[in-house]
Amino acid sequence: MWSYFAKRVAIGVPTLWAIITVCFFLMRLTPGGPFDAEAPVPADILVNLRARYHLDDPLWRQYLDYLVGLLHGDFGPSFKYRDFNVTGLIAQGLPVSLQNGFSALLLAIVIGVPLGIFAALAQNTRRDYIVSAAAMTGIVIPNFVMGQVLILVFGVWLKDSVFHLPAGGWDDGAFPNRILPVFCLALPYIAYLVRITRGSMIEAMRANYVRTARAKGLPFRLVVMRHALNSALIPVVTFLGPATAFLLTGSMVVETIFQIPGIGRYFVQGALNRDYTLVMGVTILSAALIIAMNLLVDIIYSLLDPRVRYNEARS
Amino acid sequence: MTVLDIRDLTVRFATHDGEVAAVSNVSLSIAKGECLGIVGESGSGKSQTFLAAMGLLAPNGRATGEVNFSGMNLLTAGEKALNSVRGNKVSMIFQDPMTSLTPHMKVGRQLAEVLVRHRGLSAADARAQSIAMLKRVQIPEAERRFEAYPHELSGGLRQRVMIAMALLCAPELIIADEPTTALDVTVQAQILDLIRIAKDETNAAIVLITHDLGVVAGLADRVAVMYAGRIVEVGDVRQIFKAPQHPYTKGLLACTPRLDDETGGALLTIPGQPPNLQRLPPGCAFNPRCAYVMERCLRERPALLPDAAGGLSACFLTNAQGAP
Numbered sequence: 092m093w094s095y096f097a098k099r100v101a102i103g104v105p106t107l108w109a110i111i112t113v114c115f116f117l118m119r120l121t122p123g124g125p126f127d128a129e130a131p132v133p134a135d136i137l138v139n140l141r142a143r144y145h146l147d148d149p150l151w152r153q154y155l156d157y158l159v160g161l162l163h164g165d166f167g168p169s170f171k172y173r174d175f176n177v178t179g180l181i182a183q184g185l186p187v188s189l190q191n192g193f194s195a196l197l198l199a200i201v202i203g204v205p206l207g208i209f210a211a212l213a214q215n216t217r218r219d220y221i222v223s224a225a226a227m228t229g230i231v232i233p234n235f236v237m238g239q240v241l242i243l244v245f246g247v248w249l250k251d252s253v254f255h256l257p258a259g260g261w262d263d264g265a266f267p268n269r270i271l272p273v274f275c276l277a278l279p280y281i282a283y284l285v286r287i288t289r290g291s292m293i294e295a296m297r298a299n300y301v302r303t304a305r306a307k308g309l310p311f312r313l314v315v316m317r318h319a320l321n322s323a324l325i326p327v328v329t330f331l332g333p334a335t336a337f338l339l340t341g342s343m344v345v346e347t348i349f350q351i352p353g354i355g356r357y358f359v360q361g362a363l364n365r366d367y368t369l370v371m372g373v374t375i376l377s378a379a380l381i382i383a384m385n386l387l388v389d390i391i392y393s394l395l396d397p398r399v400r401y402n403e404a405r406s
Numbered sequence: 407m408t409v410l411d412i413r414d415l416t417v418r419f420a421t422h423d424g425e426v427a428a429v430s431n432v433s434l435s436i437a438k439g440e441c442l443g444i445v446g447e448s449g450s451g452k453s454q455t456f457l458a459a460m461g462l463l464a465p466n467g468r469a470t471g472e473v474n475f476s477g478m479n480l481l482t483a484g485e486k487a488l489n490s491v492r493g494n495k496v497s498m499i500f501q502d503p504m505t506s507l508t509p510h511m512k513v514g515r516q517l518a519e520v521l522v523r524h525r526g527l528s529a530a531d532a533r534a535q536s537i538a539m540l541k542r543v544q545i546p547e548a549e550r551r552f553e554a555y556p557h558e559l560s561g562g563l564r565q566r567v568m569i570a571m572a573l574l575c576a577p578e579l580i581i582a583d584e585p586t587t588a589l590d591v592t593v594q595a596q597i598l599d600l601i602r603i604a605k606d607e608t609n610a611a612i613v614l615i616t617h618d619l620g621v622v623a624g625l626a627d628r629v630a631v632m633y634a635g636r637i638v639e640v641g642d643v644r645q646i647f648k649a650p651q652h653p654y655t656k657g658l659l660a661c662t663p664r665l666d667d668e669t670g671g672a673l674l675t676i677p678g679q680p681p682n683l684q685r686l687p688p689g690c691a692f693n694p695r696c697a698y699v700m701e702r703c704l705r706e707r708p709a710l711l712p713d714a715a716g717g718l719s720a721c722f723l724t725n726a727q728g729a730p
């Protein structure tokens with residue numbers, strides 16, 4: 092089994108390389124460039140700028156330079172934040188996004204999974220309908236709407252009450268500043284987790300072996316936790332793998348609404364500005380995280396179900 | 407002495423297109439040490455009768471009537487009281503050993519938890535007794551199998567594990583729901599032998615649910631035949647085989663291949679479709695398929711009454727059934 096995972100890690104490297112390559116050339120194919128500002132830059136300055144960032148080198152040359160830089164952990168200079176390199180920007184933004192992402196992830200799991208189990212065990216009762224309807228609402232309301240609503244309620248309406256929360260800004264990660272963005276980030280994930288867990292738990296409770304466990308006279312709580320939960324968690328883990336990767340690399344929407352200096356915001360700005368290296372840096376990071384998360388998901392599968400045994404034949 | 411007494415049990419399921427009565431007015435009692443066979447085609451309500459008795463119906467199912475076991479009505483007993491009976495005084499063996507054991511737990515743990523639960527044993531004692539039980543059901547290398555996951559065992563071994571699990575607490579009643587249906591023929595015989603041995607050794611009452619009359623012939627003392635959720639005939643096993651009363655029972659027997667069969671083993675089936683519970687005909691539910699159908703059968707439903715052979719049957723031909 093471990094050789095399977097070693098192989099998966101080894102396959103991850105060329106996968107990442109392929110993503111880098113495609114992304115690199117796609118960026119260059121998009122019309123516009125980093126120096127097409129609103130006010131046109133004089134031609135001679137543009138030439139100098141392009142030379143400074145090696146944009147006048149042949150494309151293959153730039154590509155190779157970029158790859159070599161990456162191998163040294165250098166994501167290159169930012170084209171827009173003139174005095175920064177991308178590695179520095181990521182180093183600055185990533186901890187913020189990671190903290191928020193982790194908090195939101197934890198919140199989503201701690202609320203979403205038990206609530207899903209609760210709804211499943213109360214299937215087709217009023218409690219189930221309330222939870223399921225709330226989850227559906229959470230899924231259909233987009234982040235940017237929910238963000239505005241939260242700001243309106245806690246930042247404006249409750250301004251003079253104890254429930255007042257900052258409407259935005261980071262304030263070096265002060266706790267009150269984190270509450271709304273983390274909550275906003277977590278909400279759709281809570282909603283999805285409720286739905287997924289509910290569905291898989293209902294399915295699991297119908298399994299023959301759950302009937303066996305009940306026929307043995309085990310208390311209901313044990314039947315659920317010991318016999319049914321494992322297989323119910325498999326779809327949850329499947330969802331959480333990529334979801335974690337997205338959460339950790341920062342939500343562009345939420346970070347923009349709440350003015351949080353995470354890397355999600357850099358991504359939006361980078362893309363708008365054709366800040367090639369910045370966008371590349373964030374993309375590579377996300378891709379690496381997704382690859383890592385998928386691997387983690389496979390490992391957790393094998394822990395949840397011993398029938399999942401990875402070997403060369405199946406990989 | 408009666409171990410389990412089912413009185414007028416009716417099981418209804420709420421479905422998208424209305425209510426279905428899967429079991430209707432079933433009354434049965436099982437005596438100590440007795441083996442009662444329950445036969446009938448697929449969907450006749452055999453499993454639901456006993457799942458309902460043990461409080462194991464699907465969430466959309468409701469049971470009415472009475473199921474008396476050691477002085478309490480299991481249908482109205484609380485979950486806690488039920489759990490002190492289930493797996494302890496009454497245990498169940500299910501049809502499909504492939505899916506009836508929890509896949510992510512070692513079989514040993516699944517056995518031991520029964521003893522921990524009902525006997526309050528320590529982990530070490532539960533393990534020792536579980537392994538002893540695995541040996542009793544003739545599982546070779548019991549210590550090693552104790553540590554195995556279900557998928558690492560063959561179907562026959564898994565069913566032995568299920569039987570071991572059912573025997574752990576020396577139950578008064580074992581409900582075996584098609585214990586051999588999913589197994590190879592050779593393994594079937596071994597499992598039946600095992601059940602026979604368990605029956606003789608423990609003096610537990612056994613309910614043996616099956617659609618194979620051959621299985622019943624070798625093991626049961628009494629047989630109840632079910633059709634469309636009702637019992638249509640009950641009687642001593644020899645009587646049922648020698649002189650079946652109800653036309654449906656006769657049909658079932660005719661369909662069971664016998665070694666001395668002059669038709670050369672050609673498999674017969676009862677003509678017509680198995681009944682659709684949602685569109686049962688008025689009168690006797692068997693009337694669309696019955697060779698003896700009379701005008702009265704289309705209007706009235708025959709009650710389960712004593713017949714000439716000494717058992718009970720529900721047919722206008724086999725007993726008087728009052729004035730027509």
Ligand SMILES: Nc1ncnc2c1ncn2[C@@H]1O[C@H](COP(=O)(O)OP(=O)(O)OP(=O)(O)O)[C@@H](O)[C@H]1O
Nearest residue numbers: 419421428447448449450451452453454455464683
């Ligand atoms: N949860 C449910 N909802 C609706 N109908 C159900 C449900 N469970 C069982 N039934 C119906 O109840 C009827 C009786 O089922 P039961 O399982 O008792 O049959 P059986 O005699 O054991 O047959 P088999 O030999 O196939 O096991 C079937 O027609 C089945 O469709």
Ligand code: SF4
Nearest residue numbers: 690693696703721722
């Ligand atoms: S009551 Fe009538 S239809 Fe029903 S089994 Fe008897 S003869 Fe056949």
Ligand SMILES: [Mg+2]
Nearest residue numbers: 452453454583
């Ligand atoms: Mg059945």
